[in-house]
Amino acid sequence: MRNAFxxxxxxxxxxxxxxxxxxxxxxxxxxxxFKQQRPDRFLNLGVAEQNMxxxxxxMALTGFRVYVxxxxxxxxxxxxxxxxxDICYQKLPVTLIGIGSGLTYSPMGMTHxxxxxLAITQSLPNLRVYSPADPTxxxxxxxLSLEGDCPTYVRLAKRGEPRIHLGEAPDxxxxxxxxxxxxxALVFHGTVVNEVMEAQQKLGEMGVSAQVxxxxxxxxCPIDLLDExxxxxxxxxxxxxxxxxxxxGSRLAFWHAAHRPQWKLSCLGLPPEYVHVVKxxxxxxxxxxxxTEHIVSHVCGLIGRN
Amino acid sequence: MNTKTTNQDMPEIAKRIRRxxxxxxxxxxxxxxxxxxxxxxxxxxxxxxxxxxDDWDVRDIGILSKGHGAMSLYATLAERGIIDKxxxxxxxxxxxxxxxxxxxxxxxxIEVSAGSLGHGFCIGLGMAYGFKKSGSDRxxxxxxxxxxxxxxxxxEGALFAPAMNLDNFSxxxxxxxLQGYGRPDDLCSFHPFADKWRxxxxxxxxxxxxxxxxLKQALxxxxxxxxxxxxxxxxxxxxxxxxxxxLVWHYYLVTEEIRAKALEAL
Numbered sequence: 001m002r003n004a005f006x007x008x009x010x011x012x013x014x015x016x017x018x019x020x021x022x023x024x025x026x027x028x029x030x031x032x033x034f035k036q037q038r039p040d041r042f043l044n045l046g047v048a049e050q051n052m053x054x055x056x057x058x059m060a061l062t063g064f065r066v067y068v069x070x071x072x073x074x075x076x077x078x079x080x081x082x083x084x085x086d087i088c089y090q091k092l093p094v095t096l097i098g099i100g101s102g103l104t105y106s107p108m109g110m111t112h113x114x115x116x117x118l119a120i121t122q123s124l125p126n127l128r129v130y131s132p133a134d135p136t137x138x139x140x141x142x143x144l145s146l147e148g149d150c151p152t153y154v155r156l157a158k159r160g161e162p163r164i165h166l167g168e169a170p171d172x173x174x175x176x177x178x179x180x181x182x183x184x185a186l187v188f189h190g191t192v193v194n195e196v197m198e199a200q201q202k203l204g205e206m207g208v209s210a211q212v213x214x215x216x217x218x219x220x221c222p223i224d225l226l227d228e229x230x231x232x233x234x235x236x237x238x239x240x241x242x243x244x245x246x247x248x249g250s251r252l253a254f255w256h257a258a259h260r261p262q263w264k265l266s267c268l269g270l271p272p273e274y275v276h277v278v279k280x281x282x283x284x285x286x287x288x289x290x291x292t293e294h295i296v297s298h299v300c301g302l303i304g305r306n
Numbered sequence: 307m308n309t310k311t312t313n314q315d316m317p318e319i320a321k322r323i324r325r326x327x328x329x330x331x332x333x334x335x336x337x338x339x340x341x342x343x344x345x346x347x348x349x350x351x352x353x354x355x356x357x358x359x360d361d362w363d364v365r366d367i368g369i370l371s372k373g374h375g376a377m378s379l380y381a382t383l384a385e386r387g388i389i390d391k392x393x394x395x396x397x398x399x400x401x402x403x404x405x406x407x408x409x410x411x412x413x414x415x416i417e418v419s420a421g422s423l424g425h426g427f428c429i430g431l432g433m434a435y436g437f438k439k440s441g442s443d444r445x446x447x448x449x450x451x452x453x454x455x456x457x458x459x460x461x462e463g464a465l466f467a468p469a470m471n472l473d474n475f476s477x478x479x480x481x482x483x484l485q486g487y488g489r490p491d492d493l494c495s496f497h498p499f500a501d502k503w504r505x506x507x508x509x510x511x512x513x514x515x516x517x518x519x520x521l522k523q524a525l526x527x528x529x530x531x532x533x534x535x536x537x538x539x540x541x542x543x544x545x546x547x548x549x550x551x552x553l554v555w556h557y558y559l560v561t562e563e564i565r566a567k568a569l570e571a572l
Contacts, residue, residue, distance in 0.1 A: 082459075
C-alpha cells in the first residue's frame, strides 16, 4: 500500500508542477523512478525532523503541495509541535506519509511502532487522517490528498498487502461496508483487515452474521454515516492495531454513550502501555488479542454463543 | 503604500514604531515590551529600506520567528501602511483583532504564525527554497531571538540552508543577551556565535542592531551565494532608558504611569 499511495502521487506529479516530495532519509528505492522523472521535485532533508516539517510548511506557503515521507513516528512524534503549529494551525496542503502503521515494524522495538498516532492526529483540527486497509483505499486517499487546502496524515503499513476492494475505487471519506450482516458489526481500520475478514467468514460458518465495515477516514470521522449503517445492529466490535483507549474504539464509545446506549459495544486494541515483548507482527497480534481466533471468540462471548 | 524610505527618515520612523509599541503594551496590559523594543530598528530597516513590498504578489517575505515580539511587527506593518492602524486598537483586547503571538490569519502581512520558538526560521527556509524551485527571485528575511538559538531546530535549518544554496534567505538575530529568565551568555554561552554560523557555511555580518545604515548595509551586501546571518547586537527595551537591558521588562506591564514615563523617554 506504500507504493500504491506514493505511485498515485507520482503519477499525478507528472501532470502538474506543484507536487513536491520530501523524505526524511527514508524510503530507499521508493522514489528511484520519481527522482529520475522529476529530479527538481524531490529532496532528502536528512535526519532533522523539526526542520523537515517547518520546511514543508514553508514550501506549501509558496504554492507547493508537499509530501513528507518517513516512518510514522518520525513524521509525527519528534516534530509534533511543527505538525501542530506549522502545518495544521496554518492550514497548509502538506501530506504526512507515515509508514509502519501499528505494529507493522515488529520486532523493531517501541520507538518504531505507531500505536498512538491516531490519538495525536485526531486531536489536530484541519488535519485529514486516513488509515487505509489495502492498496486500493490507499490510492483513494492519495487522490484526496492531491486536492483541497487541508493537511493530511496517512498511516500506511508497508508493501505487498493484498487488495480487498477489487472493483471500482471506493470513496474513502465514507465508511465502507465489506460484508452485510445483522448479528454483529465489526468496525476496523488498517491492515488488521485480514484478521477481520477471516473472522467474519468463520463466524458465518457458525451461523453468526457479521457486518464488516472499514473506516479509512479516521478524521474528520464520518460518524453520522457510520451510525446509519449501525442503526439496527445490536453488537458493535471495533478492531484496530492502536491503543484501545484513544483510537477508533474510543471514538465509538463516546458516540455509544451519547447517542446509542442500546449497542453492546466492545473495543479490541492494544492496552495503553509500552511494548516490551519481542515478536513478529502476527505474534504481536496474538499477544494483544487481535487475531482472527480472538475476534471470533470475543464476538461469541459478546452475543452469548459458545 | 510607501516605497522604500531615505536614511534620514529612519530615526523618526523607528521612534513612531516604539511609541506605538508602548501604547500597545499599555492598552493590552500584556508582557514582552522589552523584546518588541529590541527588534524595532531591525524591523523598521527591513520594512522601510530592504524588503521589496511594492508589488504585493511578488513581495519579499518578512518573518518574525520570535513571535513574542508581535507588537513590534504590528506597529511596523501599520507604520508601513500594510495594515490599517485601526487594527492596533484591538490588540489583545476582549473581542479584539491581533493576538499576543502571531496568527497569519489575523491580518495582512503576517506571513507566518509564530509564538513557539524555532519555527519561523525553518518555515522561512522552506519558503526560500520554494521560491527558488519556482524560479522566483523573491527573498525571505527571518528575525530570531538569541534565546531562540537554543532551539535545536535552528541548527538543523542552519545546517541545511547553505547546502541548498539559499542565498535568498537572511536570518537576523536580535542579540540582546536577555531571555525570559536570565542572560543567554550566562546560561550556556553562545560564544563564539558568529563563528558557529560561519562554520555552518553562512555569510555572517555582525552589526549594531540599532544602526539603520549598518543594518541596511549588512542586509543588502552580496553574500557570494550563501545564506546570510546578520548578528544584530541590540539592547532589550531600547529607546526607553529605564527599560534598557533590564530583565524584568520581558514580563512587566506598562501601567498608565509607566506609559507616560516611557513616551517621555522616547
